[in-house]
Amino acid sequence: MGHDGPGVHAGGVEEAGELATAIVIGAGMVGLATAWHLQERGVEVTVIDRDGLAAGSSWGNAGYLAPAKTLPLADPSVWTYGPRALIDADAALHVPLRVDPGLWGFLARFVANGTMRAWHRAMAALAPINSLALEAFDELTDGGVAATTREGPFVIGFTGQAPAEFFLEEVRRVRGHGLEVVVERLDAPASLAPILTDAVTSVYRMDGQRFIEPGPFVEALADAVRARGAQVRTGVGVSEVAGPGEVVLESGERLAADSVVVATGAWLPRLARPLGVRVPVRAGRGYSFSVATEEPVEHPVYLPTQRIACTPYQGRLRIAGTMEFLGPDEPPRQRRIRAMLSQVDGLLRGVDLDDRRDEWVGSRPVTPDGLPLVGATEVPGVYVAGGHGMWGIVLGPATGRLLAKQIVTGDIDPVLAPFDPLR
Numbered sequence: 001m002g003h004d005g006p007g008v009h010a011g012g013v014e015e016a017g018e019l020a021t022a023i024v025i026g027a028g029m030v031g032l033a034t035a036w037h038l039q040e041r042g043v044e045v046t047v048i049d050r051d052g053l054a055a056g057s058s059w060g061n062a063g064y065l066a067p068a069k070t071l072p073l074a075d076p077s078v079w080t081y082g083p084r085a086l087i088d089a090d091a092a093l094h095v096p097l098r099v100d101p102g103l104w105g106f107l108a109r110f111v112a113n114g115t116m117r118a119w120h121r122a123m124a125a126l127a128p129i130n131s132l133a134l135e136a137f138d139e140l141t142d143g144g145v146a147a148t149t150r151e152g153p154f155v156i157g158f159t160g161q162a163p164a165e166f167f168l169e170e171v172r173r174v175r176g177h178g179l180e181v182v183v184e185r186l187d188a189p190a191s192l193a194p195i196l197t198d199a200v201t202s203v204y205r206m207d208g209q210r211f212i213e214p215g216p217f218v219e220a221l222a223d224a225v226r227a228r229g230a231q232v233r234t235g236v237g238v239s240e241v242a243g244p245g246e247v248v249l250e251s252g253e254r255l256a257a258d259s260v261v262v263a264t265g266a267w268l269p270r271l272a273r274p275l276g277v278r279v280p281v282r283a284g285r286g287y288s289f290s291v292a293t294e295e296p297v298e299h300p301v302y303l304p305t306q307r308i309a310c311t312p313y314q315g316r317l318r319i320a321g322t323m324e325f326l327g328p329d330e331p332p333r334q335r336r337i338r339a340m341l342s343q344v345d346g347l348l349r350g351v352d353l354d355d356r357r358d359e360w361v362g363s364r365p366v367t368p369d370g371l372p373l374v375g376a377t378e379v380p381g382v383y384v385a386g387g388h389g390m391w392g393i394v395l396g397p398a399t400g401r402l403l404a405k406q407i408v409t410g411d412i413d414p415v416l417a418p419f420d421p422l423r
Contacts, residue, residue, distance in 0.1 A: 008303045011179075018109055020041075020042065020043045020044065020045075020170045020258050020259075020408065021043065021044045021045075021046050021257040021258050021259075022038050022043050022044070022046070022255045022257050022258060022259045022261065022407065023045075023046050023047075023048065023245075023247050023255055023258070023259075023260045023261070024038075024045060024046070024047045024048070024260075024261045024263060024387075025036055025048050025049075025238050025247065025261065025262050025263060025264055025271065026047075026048075026049060026056070026217075026261075026262065026263035026264040026265060026386075027032065027047050027048075027049035027052070027053050027054070027055070027222060027232060027234060027243075028049075028053075028054055028055070028056045028057065028058040028218065028263065028392065029054070029058045029214070029218050029221070029392055029393050029396035029397070030263045030265075030385050030386060030388065030392050030396040030399055030400065031047060031049075031141070031261065031263035031264075031385065031396075032047065032053075032218060032221045032222055032225055032400075033136075033216060033221065033386040033399065033400030033401070034261050034263060034385055034398045034399070034400035034404055035040060035225050035230060035400070036140065036143075036145070036221060036224060036225050036400060037226075037401045037403075037404035037405075038402045038404045038407065038408070039101050039225065039228045039229075039230065040143070040404065041405075041408040042240055043258075043259075043403055043404075043407075043408065043409075044230075045223075045225065045230040045231075045235065046228070046231045046232075046255065046257070046369075047225065047230055047231065047232045047233065048234075048236050048238060048247070048255075049232075049233070049234045049235075049236070049250075050199070050235070050236065050237040050238070050264075050267075050304055051234065051235070052235070053218055053222050053232075053234065054214065054215050054219065054221055055219040055234075055264060055280035055284070056264070056265035056267070056328075056362060056363060056392060057265055057266065057362035057363055057364045057365070057392060058214055058215070058218045058290050058362070058392065058406055059214060059215040059218070059360065059362065060214075060288040060318075060320070060358065060360030060361075060362050061217070061288065061320055061362060061390075061393055062211075062287060062288070062300070062309035062310075062311045062318065062320040063211050063212045063213055063214040063217075063311050063313075063318075063393060064154075064209070064211055064300060064302075064309060064311070064393070064394065065133065065134060065137060065149060065209060065210040065211055065212060065393070065394045066152075066154060066206075066209040066210075066211075066394065067130035067131065067133045067134065067179060067209070067394065068130075068131070068174055068179055068180075068181040068206060068208065068209060069154075069206075069209070069302075070126060070130050070391045070395065071119075071123065071126070071170070071174065072113070072118070072122035072126065072370035072393055073110075073121055073284075073370045073389050073390065074110050074111070074113040074114045074118065074121050074264075074368075074369075074370055075114060075116070075119045075148070076114055076116055076119070076277075077114075078110070078111055078114035079387050084257065089335060089339075090335065090338070090339035090342060091339075092306060092307040092321065092322055092323070092339075092343065093307070093322075093323045093324075094322070094323070094324040094325070094336070095324070095325050096325070096326060102280070102282075103325060104284065105259070105280070106280045106282045106308065106325075107234065108327070108370055109280070109346070109368035109369075110366075110368045112368075113368060113369050113370060117254065118369070120177075122174070122369060122370045122371055123173070123174070123177050124177060125371055125419070126370075126371070126391075127177040127178055127179055128414075128415045129395055129398050129399070129415050129416075130179060130394075130395070131178070131179065132398040132401075132402075132415065133394050133397070133398050134149075134210060134375065135396040135401075136261075136401055137149050137210070137212075137397050138399035139397065139401070140221065140224075143224075144224050144227070145217075145220050145221050145223075145224045146220045146223065146224070146407045147212070147216060147217040147220035147221070148212070149210040149211070149212050150210055150211055150212065150312075151209075152206065152207055152208070152209045152211070152299060152300060153192065153205040153206060153207045153208055153209075153299055154205065154206040154207075154209050154211075154212065154301075154302055154349075154394065155186070155188070155189065155192050155193040155196070155203060155204075155205055155299055155300065155301045155302070156203070156204045156206060156222070156301075156302045156304065157193070157196050157200040157201070157202070157204075157302070157303055157347070158185075158201070158202040158205045158303075158304070158305060158313055159199055159201060159202075159305065159347070160201060160202060161201070161202045163202075163304070163305050164202040164204070164260075167204070167304055168183070169393045171183050171205075173218070178285070180208060181206065181208070182206065182207040183204050183205070183206050183207075184204065185202075185203070185204050185259075186203045186204060186205055189203035189245070190300075192205060192299055193297075193299060193301050194295060194349075194350065195293065195295075195297060195301065195310075195317070195348050195349060195350055195351055196301065196347065196348065196349075197234075197347055197348065197349050199346050200303075200347055200349055205305060210302050211311055211312075212393070213284070213313055213314065213368050214393050217347075223236055225368055226413070236249055236250075236251075237250035237251075238250065238251065238271060240264065240271065240274065241260055241271055241274070241275060241382055242254070242380065242382075243377065243379060244379055244380045244381045245257050245258055245259065245260060245382075246260075247260055251383060255319075258381060259381045259382070259383065259407050260381065260382045261382075261383045261384070261385055261403070261407070262275070262377075262382070262383070262384045262385070262386070263384070263386055264279065264283070264386065265328075265363065265364075265365045265386055265387040265392070266283035266284075266328040266363035266364065266366075267328055267363075268280050268281045268373070268384060268386040268387065272373070272377065272384050272386075272421070275377035275378055275379050275382055275384070276375050276377050276378030276379070276422060277373060277377055277384055277421045277422065278422075279367055279368070279369075279373055279387070279421065279423065280364065280367070280368060281365045281367055281373070281386065281387050282325055282365075282366050283325065283326065283327060283328035283363035283364065283365070284323045284324070284325060284363070284364040284365075284366040284389065284390070285322075285323065285324045285325075285326055285328070285361050285362065285363050285364070286316055286320060286321065286322060286323055286361070286362055286364055287320070287321065287322050287332070287336050287337055287359070287360065287361050288319060288320035288321075288342060288358070288359075288360050288362075289318070289319060289337065289340075289356045289357065289358055289359045289360065290314070290316040290317060290318045290319070290356070290357050290358045291315050291316060291317050291319060291351055291352055291353055291355055291356055291357075292316055292317075292351075292352045292355040293316065293317050293351050293352070294349055294350035294352075295350055295352075296312070296315070297312045297317045298312060300312070303343075303344070303347060306321070306344065306347070307321050307322065307323070307342040307343075308320070308321040308340065308343055308344055309321055309350075316357070317351060318358070319340065321340050321343065322336050322339060322340055323364070324336060325366075328363035332359070332360075332361040333361075336361075337356075337359060341353055364389055364390050364392070365386050365387050365388060365389065365392070366387070366389045367387040367389065370389060371383075371387070372385075372386065372387045372388045372389075372391075372395070372399065373386055373387035373417040373419060373421035374386075374399055374402070374403055374413065374416050374421065375403070375406065375416055375419060375420050375421050375422075376406070376421070377421060377422070378422065383406070383407060383417075384421045385399055385400070385403050387419075387421075395406065398415075400415050402415055403416070
């Protein structure tokens with residue numbers, strides 16, 4: 001497919017005049033949602049993943065479906081916390097001091113986007129897809145995906161009013177881009193979030209957002225894709241996309257289809273760069289674990305200063321956070337778990353931080369400008385869907401819907417135009 005602007009017909013697979021088939025590489029939220037929507041349009045799908053379902057950054061994240069908080073990662077605060085990221089290995093954002101020209105080039109571009117002008121430009125691009133995010137989840141669950149989304153409210157806490165003012169200013173900016181954000185201060189936060197200690201003095205509730213248990217949701221989505229006749233092959237690595245509609249597996253087996261979608265998260269560059277996708281993608285690794293609580297936690301709790309997100313999870317509390325720029329296949333580092341424990345020290349009560357289970361690290365696919373890579377590559381019939389940073393879960397279903405439309409009809413939805421992978 002050619003590289004065209006919004007609304008341009010670019011030759012979808014329906015024009016082939018034969019049974020439409022597709023291969024989707026990657027079985028996370030983005031890849032499986034794309035597969036589901038291709039099936040909605042009558043395409044026969046095979047899904048391939050090197051590891052397993054939700055094996056990248058889908059399984060252990062906080063599961064926030066919060067369009068009001070789906071924002072550009074780079075903002076002017078990067079100039080404040082950036083230096084600390086280099087010298088403090090326990091900071092919420094950590095960049096290792098190592099010889100890695102690719103990483104330093106990426107970070108230079110990332111920091112260059114830490115301006116208010118760049119933030120507004122990126123937010124203007126994200127706002128239209130954010131506005132589709134929740135209804136896209138409803139489309140999946142109404143269409144047979146046996147999973148649920150849960151309503152908030154989200155409880156957002158600060159240890160002082162000064163950092164809360166930054167949050168409130170951010171809310172005003174988001175509203176300026178047309179998104180509805182319902183926020184009010186809580187005078188009695190213990191009614192919604194009894195796990196917060198008195199050290200958390202400025203507390204707000206945000207309504208209109210949802211959350212999920214991401215691993216079970218992605219597994220239910222995979223079950224629905226299988227039930228519609230797709231093959232879902234896990235433990236199968238891909239060596240290359242050899243050309244239009246041809247995929248070479250690490251075993252040497254070759255697969256062919258009318259279209260191919262590369263949705264491999266933080267591993268995207270290995271397959272996408274030979275397809276003409278030059279925007280760098282780096283792994284921004286996040287960690288999580290679950291803990292026991294004295295009383296059930298009913299609502300998500302977010303601590304923005306500490307960059308810690310807490311979510312009810314299977315009768316426990318999942319604590320997620322931190323970001324480190326390391327390779328996606330490097331082993332987890334217990335020091336990052338300890339740093340997260342330090343971040344919440346004195347802020348949570350009735351939480352047994354020694355009873356940790358499900359310790360996990362996942363690699364978020366981060367781009368320098370904070371925008372995903374969704375659309376056609378230089379190779380006809382080959383597409384990419386990735387680079388969502390921290391927002392692959394919340395934006396995955398909407399991404400899958402819009403990309404499937406492009407693949408089948410050739411029409412590029414204007415919502416996807418800013419995410420052109422060849423930009």
